[in-house]
Amino acid sequence: MKNNNDFVVTPYEVQGKVDYNKLMERFGTEPIDQALLERIRKHTGDLHFMLRRGTFFTHRDMNFILDEWEKGNKYYLYTGRGPSEDIHLGHLVPWIFTKWLQDKFKVKFIFQLTDDEKFLIEEKLSKEETYSFAIENACDVIALGFDHKNTEIIIDTDNAQTFYNIALPVAKKITYSTVKASFGFDNSINIGSVFYTSIQAVPAVLESVRQGKNIPCLIPHAIDQDPHFRLARDVLPRLGYYKPASIQCSFLPALGGPEGKMSASDPTQTVYVTDDPKTVEMKIKKHAFSGGQVSVAEHRKKGGDPDIDVSFQWLKILFEPDDKKIKTIEEDYRNGDMLTGELKAILIEKINTFLESHRSKREKARDQLDNYLVKD
Amino acid sequence: MKNNNDFVVTPYEVQGKVDYNKLMERFGTEPIDQALLERIRKHTGDLHFMLRRGTFFTHRDMNFILDEWEKGNKYYLYTGRGPSEDIHLGHLVPWIFTKWLQDKFKVKFIFQLTDDEKFLIEEKLSKEETYSFAIENACDVIALGFDHKNTEIIIDTDNAQTFYNIALPVAKKITYSTVKASFGFDNSINIGSVFYTSIQAVPAVLESVRQGKNIPCLIPHAIDQDPHFRLARDVLPRLGYYKPASIQCSFLPALGGPEGKMSASDPTQTVYVTDDPKTVEMKIKKHAFSGGQVSVAEHRKKGGDPDIDVSFQWLKILFEPDDKKIKTIEEDYRNGDMLTGELKAILIEKINTFLESHRSKREKARDQLDNYLVKD
Numbered sequence: 101m102k103n104n105n106d107f108v109v110t111p112y113e114v115q116g117k118v119d120y121n122k123l124m125e126r127f128g129t130e131p132i133d134q135a136l137l138e139r140i141r142k143h144t145g146d147l148h149f150m151l152r153r154g155t156f157f158t159h160r161d162m163n164f165i166l167d168e169w170e171k172g173n174k175y176y177l178y179t180g181r182g183p184s185e186d187i188h189l190g191h192l193v194p195w196i197f198t199k200w201l202q203d204k205f206k207v208k209f210i211f212q213l214t215d216d217e218k219f220l221i222e223e224k225l226s227k228e229e230t231y232s233f234a235i236e237n238a239c240d241v242i243a244l245g246f247d248h249k250n251t252e253i254i255i256d257t258d259n260a261q262t263f264y265n266i267a268l269p270v271a272k273k274i275t276y277s278t279v280k281a282s283f284g285f286d287n288s289i290n291i292g293s294v295f296y297t298s299i300q301a302v303p304a305v306l307e308s309v310r311q312g313k314n315i316p317c318l319i320p321h322a323i324d325q326d327p328h329f330r331l332a333r334d335v336l337p338r339l340g341y342y343k344p345a346s347i348q349c350s351f352l353p354a355l356g357g358p359e360g361k362m363s364a365s366d367p368t369q370t371v372y373v374t375d376d377p378k379t380v381e382m383k384i385k386k387h388a389f390s391g392g393q394v395s396v397a398e399h400r401k402k403g404g405d406p407d408i409d410v411s412f413q414w415l416k417i418l419f420e421p422d423d424k425k426i427k428t429i430e431e432d433y434r435n436g437d438m439l440t441g442e443l444k445a446i447l448i449e450k451i452n453t454f455l456e457s458h459r460s461k462r463e464k465a466r467d468q469l470d471n472y473l474v475k476d
Numbered sequence: 477m478k479n480n481n482d483f484v485v486t487p488y489e490v491q492g493k494v495d496y497n498k499l500m501e502r503f504g505t506e507p508i509d510q511a512l513l514e515r516i517r518k519h520t521g522d523l524h525f526m527l528r529r530g531t532f533f534t535h536r537d538m539n540f541i542l543d544e545w546e547k548g549n550k551y552y553l554y555t556g557r558g559p560s561e562d563i564h565l566g567h568l569v570p571w572i573f574t575k576w577l578q579d580k581f582k583v584k585f586i587f588q589l590t591d592d593e594k595f596l597i598e599e600k601l602s603k604e605e606t607y608s609f610a611i612e613n614a615c616d617v618i619a620l621g622f623d624h625k626n627t628e629i630i631i632d633t634d635n636a637q638t639f640y641n642i643a644l645p646v647a648k649k650i651t652y653s654t655v656k657a658s659f660g661f662d663n664s665i666n667i668g669s670v671f672y673t674s675i676q677a678v679p680a681v682l683e684s685v686r687q688g689k690n691i692p693c694l695i696p697h698a699i700d701q702d703p704h705f706r707l708a709r710d711v712l713p714r715l716g717y718y719k720p721a722s723i724q725c726s727f728l729p730a731l732g733g734p735e736g737k738m739s740a741s742d743p744t745q746t747v748y749v750t751d752d753p754k755t756v757e758m759k760i761k762k763h764a765f766s767g768g769q770v771s772v773a774e775h776r777k778k779g780g781d782p783d784i785d786v787s788f789q790w791l792k793i794l795f796e797p798d799d800k801k802i803k804t805i806e807e808d809y810r811n812g813d814m815l816t817g818e819l820k821a822i823l824i825e826k827i828n829t830f831l832e833s834h835r836s837k838r839e840k841a842r843d844q845l846d847n848y849l850v851k852d
Contacts, residue, residue, distance in 0.1 A: 261635075267668075274667045287656065291650045292674065
């Protein structure tokens, strides 16, 4: 961790307890306020619980997206993922929200699988491995139910002819100094990783390139990716494109507690979509950080703290969309009527119900890959 | 120019009077000695005048290439060019030599046109411009008579799917520190240029990738490109490939004299393949640095110095293959029998004869592009 900072957030490192208000200030993003929520609701009819509860809490240029929308200029959605062996629940947060946006606005969605980046950053992974992860991760995306007529999944290494050519003018306008500062690299970084951010910028202009005119792009994503898109926003207007807009969420906390983001590589800190019901039960019971008291008696007396309880946070962020139900759980836990074990049981059941359905959908998704994957 | 060096040679900068012996030492290349010349002659029957006269003066692993050849393992040739608006005579030196090697060994030849690099390095050039230069330069290569059945011309941006994918593992093994030191970059360099050297490495393994087994690669090139291939030689064996071998030439001196290499951007220092006879005559008469004396009388008395006379050097390096003739010219000039004007007249005639034929061939080459160009 850097000396003068209490926490660090880059696409390649999250350390410390993230203060999201400070992070907004540091990154220069705007808070999602009531006025913006109402403006979104005007078009969507209702608000997704991730908006209502502030999981998506900050943005860049959402008002531009809505201005254009109100003029009849459709935007398109773009998000992505550095493929990993297993998708964990934290990855699903922005994807589920993106699906809601696609359903409400009926817009095109581009999902980028950055197997090149993953290969470059992870010393031990081969290209073949990161490519096979990309295929597996694509199944998870498809399983969430995106409309295949309006959705493209792009694996970088399958689209290098298109991507490299669009990335070149972007790369020409980004200096090593800028990348070093934005991502916290030192000079031992490999030159592929240095170049990579220009590849991540490509989907933000891909529709504009294809259609030969400027199309607004909205990127829902977890806030650690902001440095990539901040660079893209700086460079793309100098190439004649719109700045991509973004709507950004906080991280699903790791099982062990709210320090850092959930790592895909530590199985005790995360639940994978491939975890079977027993594993899920064991992980939540054993590892989910509790806001409860040391004994039942004391818990009944003093109550628990849902604000630091990971099981409650997971329900709030991902698994209990019903505001009344989440409020009841929160109150019951806070006043001691609900024990940690009971709270965990609710979460375990929610996760296992979701995952049973998800796994079945992701196996069916395997046969639908050709409907989604784009290749040069 | 750097403080402690009397000269600088990188792919992106040549400054000062190059001491080729020092440069060999600095780069760590081997001199081409009599034993190696004889070994080459054993296979070629004779020696190209660029070898006999030491224009190709240094190498890496030529003996490996010949060892493999003698075991029946064919090598292939690779060289290339950062496309520029006009090809000048200096560019032709390694190409003409490569043609000789192809004729003698009947081997495959890959010519890379690095329009991506040129676009990234030259602030003012657009991608469309560097691409159109690449097409024009391809005509010059074809005009030299390379066998189209054994020659591929590869424009980088037409082959990004192949090139980016092969470059990724190379890029993963090269740090920014290394590139910074090798090319003399500072941190204001754009990230595309940082990545680029991994693209220049690709043709050195392309045949091995295609054939699924290691094929030796020999790269004839001007010595300023050595830093690219030095990096490639460091990295490629760690990916299971052979180190590419190289055979390297000095620069054709600029018209103004032997400081630096001929720049494609200063028309008074160079002769372009598109220069008409009058322009050639004017340039040589007006700008070619003379080793002669200040007056005819003094020249007759003291003689000229062919070692510093640019016209003589051009004849020796490029335009007078006949050893007897070049020796006669050298002696006549040195002892004062030949005046600078007479020497220049010989060169002007040689250049114009060559260029008349070259221009006619390069126009015909336009219709043959499809026989040479490779695309993803």
